[in-house]
Amino acid sequence: MQFMKDRANLIPILQKAQEAEGYLSPQAIAEISQFLDISENDIYSVATFYALFRFTRPGDHIVKVCLGTACHVRGGERILESVERELNIRCGQTTDDFKFSMERVACVGCCALAPVVLVDQDVHSKMTPAKAKEVLARYKTHGEDI
Amino acid sequence: MTFKEIQHHAKAEWEAFANSEKPRIYVGTATCGRSSGALDVLNRIHAEIEQRAIDAHVIEVGCIGCCDAEPLVDIAKRGRPRICYSHVTPEIVPQLVTDYIVNDNPRPDLALCTIGQGEIDGIPNLFALPMFKPQVRIALRNCGYIDPGNINHYIANGGYSGLFKALKMTPEEIIGEIGKSGLRGRGGAGFPTATKWRFCHDAPGTEKYIICNADEGDPGAFMNRSLLESDPHFVLEGMLIGAYAIGATSGYIYCRAEYPLALERLRIALNRMQDYGLLGDNILGSNFSFHIEIEEGAGAFVCGEETAMIRSLEGKRGMPYARPPFPATSGLRGKPTNINNVETWANVSAILQKSGEWFAGYGTERSKGTKTFALAGKVVRTGLIEVPMGIALRQIVYDIGGGIPDGKEFKAVQTGGPSGGCLPASTLDIPVDYEHLAAAGSIMGSGGMIVADSETCMVDLARYFLSFTQAESCGECVLCREGTMQMLEILTDITGGSGKPGDIDLLLELCEAVKSGSLCALGGTAPNPVLTTIRYFREEYEAHVNEKRCPARVCKNLISFYILPEKCAGCLICMRNCPVDAITGGKRMIHVIDQHKCIKCGICLDVCPSRFNAVAKVSGEQPLTPEDPIPVGSWGKTS
Numbered sequence: 065m066q067f068m069k070d071r072a073n074l075i076p077i078l079q080k081a082q083e084a085e086g087y088l089s090p091q092a093i094a095e096i097s098q099f100l101d102i103s104e105n106d107i108y109s110v111a112t113f114y115a116l117f118r119f120t121r122p123g124d125h126i127v128k129v130c131l132g133t134a135c136h137v138r139g140g141e142r143i144l145e146s147v148e149r150e151l152n153i154r155c156g157q158t159t160d161d162f163k164f165s166m167e168r169v170a171c172v173g174c175c176a177l178a179p180v181v182l183v184d185q186d187v188h189s190k191m192t193p194a195k196a197k198e199v200l201a202r203y204k205t206h207g208e209d210i
Numbered sequence: 211m212t213f214k215e216i217q218h219h220a221k222a223e224w225e226a227f228a229n230s231e232k233p234r235i236y237v238g239t240a241t242c243g244r245s246s247g248a249l250d251v252l253n254r255i256h257a258e259i260e261q262r263a264i265d266a267h268v269i270e271v272g273c274i275g276c277c278d279a280e281p282l283v284d285i286a287k288r289g290r291p292r293i294c295y296s297h298v299t300p301e302i303v304p305q306l307v308t309d310y311i312v313n314d315n316p317r318p319d320l321a322l323c324t325i326g327q328g329e330i331d332g333i334p335n336l337f338a339l340p341m342f343k344p345q346v347r348i349a350l351r352n353c354g355y356i357d358p359g360n361i362n363h364y365i366a367n368g369g370y371s372g373l374f375k376a377l378k379m380t381p382e383e384i385i386g387e388i389g390k391s392g393l394r395g396r397g398g399a400g401f402p403t404a405t406k407w408r409f410c411h412d413a414p415g416t417e418k419y420i421i422c423n424a425d426e427g428d429p430g431a432f433m434n435r436s437l438l439e440s441d442p443h444f445v446l447e448g449m450l451i452g453a454y455a456i457g458a459t460s461g462y463i464y465c466r467a468e469y470p471l472a473l474e475r476l477r478i479a480l481n482r483m484q485d486y487g488l489l490g491d492n493i494l495g496s497n498f499s500f501h502i503e504i505e506e507g508a509g510a511f512v513c514g515e516e517t518a519m520i521r522s523l524e525g526k527r528g529m530p531y532a533r534p535p536f537p538a539t540s541g542l543r544g545k546p547t548n549i550n551n552v553e554t555w556a557n558v559s560a561i562l563q564k565s566g567e568w569f570a571g572y573g574t575e576r577s578k579g580t581k582t583f584a585l586a587g588k589v590v591r592t593g594l595i596e597v598p599m600g601i602a603l604r605q606i607v608y609d610i611g612g613g614i615p616d617g618k619e620f621k622a623v624q625t626g627g628p629s630g631g632c633l634p635a636s637t638l639d640i641p642v643d644y645e646h647l648a649a650a651g652s653i654m655g656s657g658g659m660i661v662a663d664s665e666t667c668m669v670d671l672a673r674y675f676l677s678f679t680q681a682e683s684c685g686e687c688v689l690c691r692e693g694t695m696q697m698l699e700i701l702t703d704i705t706g707g708s709g710k711p712g713d714i715d716l717l718l719e720l721c722e723a724v725k726s727g728s729l730c731a732l733g734g735t736a737p738n739p740v741l742t743t744i745r746y747f748r749e750e751y752e753a754h755v756n757e758k759r760c761p762a763r764v765c766k767n768l769i770s771f772y773i774l775p776e777k778c779a780g781c782l783i784c785m786r787n788c789p790v791d792a793i794t795g796g797k798r799m800i801h802v803i804d805q806h807k808c809i810k811c812g813i814c815l816d817v818c819p820s821r822f823n824a825v826a827k828v829s830g831e832q833p834l835t836p837e838d839p840i841p842v843g844s845w846g847k848t849s
C-alpha cells in the first residue's frame with residue numbers, strides 16, 4: 065500500500081510495518097522517521113502509547129488469553145495461569161525457542177462463549193485449564209502446519 | 211442509475227432469491243458463529259450439495275443474536291419460512307440435507323425456530339421463543355436475515371431509502387426529524403443526537419468531518435461488532451444522512467483492530483456503495499459529495515473517548531483534551547467534527563427510513579427507541595439482544611436470558627463496563643433507561659451487560675475493572691493516573707487477604723477524588739464499579755477485610771482446596787492432573803492436598819468425577835482431613 069507523506073498516516077504505517085515483520089524493529093522505525101520527517105523519539109512516543117505495537121520479535125504462534133469481563137467472571141484468570149504454566153513464560157513474554165508468545169486481550173467479541181483463548185487467528189471457546197493444555201499441545205507437536 | 215432503478219434492480223434480485231424454486235441455505239458466519247465452527251459447517255454444506263448434485267442457494271448471513279446456539283444454519287424452501295437449526299456440526303449436515311432438502315422432513319427435533327411468514331408443525335416462530343418475545347428489533351432488524359456482503363439485500367429491505375428521502379429534505383428538516391425521534395447517543399453518555407448535530411451544523415466552516423465510533427472498548431461488549439458484521443450498510447447509510455445534515459464532506463470509521471471481520475465487511479460495503487454511486491462525488495446525482503475512510507484502532511481503550519480519538523486520527527498519542535472547544539466546533543484538524551456511535555448511526559437510518567414519530571413510539575418519556583445489549587456472564591442464554599427502553603432488568607435476565615445456570619443464585623448485573631456499576635437483586639425491577647440506571651449508580655453504557663451469580667466475588671469484580679481502567683488511563687491527569695493506582699492497590703490488598711480496617715472508607719474518599727479530578731470520563735467514571743459494589747455489597751468487602759473470607763470463594767489467597775475423606779474414592783485422577791504435584795495418595799487411598807504446595811488452580815475440583823464430588827473449595831473454614839493418605843474406608847474408624 066502506498067502512503068502519503070502525512071503525519072495522520074503514522075499509525076496506519078506502523079500497523080503495516082508490524083504486519084510485515086511481526087514487530088516494530090529499530091530499522092523500521094528509522095525508515096518511517098525518514099519518510100514522514102518526524103523524529104524517532106516522536107514515533108516511539110506514539111507507538112508505545114498503543115498496546116497493539118510490539119518492539120521485540122514475537123514467537124511463531126501468538127497466544128492471546130481474553131481477560132474481558134465475561135471471560136473474567138467465567139474464570140479467565142485461571143486460564144491465563146494455566147497457559148503461563150504450560151508455556152513456562154509470563155504474560156507478555158516469548159518462549160526461548162520463539163515458538164510461542166503470550167499476551168492478554170480485553171474482549172475479542174465472543175463473550176457468549178467465554179472464557180476464550182486465541183491462538184493466532186483461531187478462537188478457542190469455553191476453555192478450562194485442561195482444555196488449554198490440550199490446545200497448546202496441538203500447536204506444540206504440529207508446529208507450523210496448524 | 212437513479213435510485214429508483216437501483217431499488218428496482220435490488221428488489222428483483224431479492225425476490226428471485228426469496229421465491230426461488232431452489233432451496234436456500236443460510237449459514238451464520240459472524241465471529242461468534244466462526245468461533246463455534248461455522249466455517250467448517252459452511253464448507254461441508256458446499257461439499258455435500260456438490261457431491262449430491264443438489265441445486266441450492268448457499269449464502270452467509272450475520273448473527274441473529276443466539277450466540278450460545280451457534281453454529282446456526284437456516285434452510286428455507288419456497289413458500290415456507292426459514293427453519294433455523296442450532297448447534298450444527300459438519301457431521302450433522304448430510305442428515306439435514308437428506309431429511310429436509312431431499313425427503314421434506316423438517317426435523318423439528320433439531321430445529322430452534324422458524325423465521326419469517328408461515329408455520330411449520332412442531333417448530334415455534336423466532337419471536338415466540340422466550341428469548342425473543344420481549345425484543346424489538348430496530349438496529350438489529352436485518353442481522354442474520356440478509357447477506358451483509360450483498361448491498362442489494364439491504365436495499366431490497368428498505369435500505370438507502372432513508373438517504374434518498376433525506377436528500378430531498380433540508381438539513382434543518384433532517385435534524386428536526388431526528389429531534390422528533392428523541393434519539394440519544396448509544397455510545398454511553400446518551401447525549402441528544404439532534405442537539406449535537408445542530409451544534410456542528412451551525413459551526414462556521416466549509417470543511418467538516420463525521421466520525422463513526424466503532425472502537426467498542428468496553429471489555430465485555432460486542433453489539434457494535436455484531437452489527438457491523440451483520441449489516442454494515444445500515445450504519446453507513448446513517449453516516450451519509452448525518453454528513454448531509456451537518457454539511458460534512460468526509461468521514462472516518464474508527465474501528466478496533468480486534469474486529470478483523472467487521473473491518474473486512476465494512477471494506478466490501480464501501481466498494482459496493484461506490485459501484486452504485488452512493489459514495490463519492492454527487493451521490494445519487496445530487497450535489498452532495500462524501501468520502502469515507504476506515505481507520506483501525508491500535509489497542510487503547512481511551513481512544514473511544516471522542517477527543518482522544520481525534521488525536522489518534524491525527525497520528526498522535528490518544529490523550530483526551532479539555533473541552534470546550536467541543537469537537538462540534540473544533541475537532542479533527544481543528545474543523546467541526548461530529549462523532550456518533552455505530553448503533554446511533556443505524557438508528558438514524560431507521561428513523562429516516564420510517565419517521566421520528568415512529569421511533570419515539572418505543573421507549574420511555576426521556577429514553578426513546580430501543581437499546582442493544584450484549585448479554586453474557588452467568589446467564590443461561592447469552593447473546594445479542596435488542597429491547598425497548600424501559601424494559602425491566604428482571605425481564606432481560608430471566609425472560610430473555612433464561613436466568614442463572616446450574617441452579618445458582620442471581621447476585622448482580624453489571625452494565626456500562628468499566629464506567630458502569632453493579633446492580634443487585636433489589637434493582638431488578640427498575641426500568642432500563644438512562645435516568646433510572648444512573649439513579650441506581652450505574653450507567654446505560656454502550657450495552658455490555660454481564661450477569662454475576664453467587665460465585666462471582668464483587669470485590670474481585672471491582673478490582674478487575676480498576677485494573678482495567680488503571681492500565682488504560684492515559685496518564686494525563688494526576689488523580690486518574692495515581693488515584694486509580696492507589697485504589698487498585700487497596701483492592702488488591704483486600705482481595706489478597708491483607709485489607710485493613712479503614713480501607714473501605716479510604717476507597718470511598720479516593721473515588722470522589724478521582725471522579726472530580728479527571729479531565730475525561732475515563733477517570734470520571736472509573737470509580738463507579740467500586741462505588742456501586744460498596745453501596746450494594748459492603749458486607750462482602752467487610753468479610754474480606756475483617757474475616758479474611760471471600761464469600762463467593764473466588765479470591766485466591768482466601769480460599770483453599772481440600773479432599774473430603776468421606777467422599778474420596780482414591781481414584782488417582784486429581785493426583786495425576788495436579789500441575790504442581792501437591793496431591794499425595796495412592797490407589798484406594800484417601801488423597802491429601804499439601805496446602806503449602808497448592809497453587810489453587812482448581813484443576814482437582816474440575817476433574818474429580820461428579821459421582822464422588824470429593825473436592826471442596828472453602829473460604830474461612832477448614833474441613834477435617836487426614837494428614838497423610840489412609841486407606842479408603844478407614845477415615846473416622848480409628849479415632
Ligand SMILES: Cc1cc2nc3c(=O)[nH]c(=O)nc-3n(C[C@H](O)[C@H](O)[C@H](O)COP(=O)(O)O)c2cc1C
Pocket residue numbers: 394395396397398399400401423424425426427428511512513514515516517549550551552554656730731732
Ligand atoms: C474512556 C471512554 C471510552 C469510550 N469508548 C467508547 C466506545 O468504545 N464507543 C463509543 O461509541 N463511545 C465511547 N465513548 C463515548 C464517546 O466519547 C462519545 O461520547 C460517543 O462516541 C458519542 O457518540 P453517541 O453520541 O452516538 O453516543 C467513550 C468515552 C470514554 C470517556
Ligand code: FES
Pocket residue numbers: 130131132133134135136170171172173174175176178179180429430431
Ligand atoms: S470478554 Fe472475552 S470475549 Fe468478550
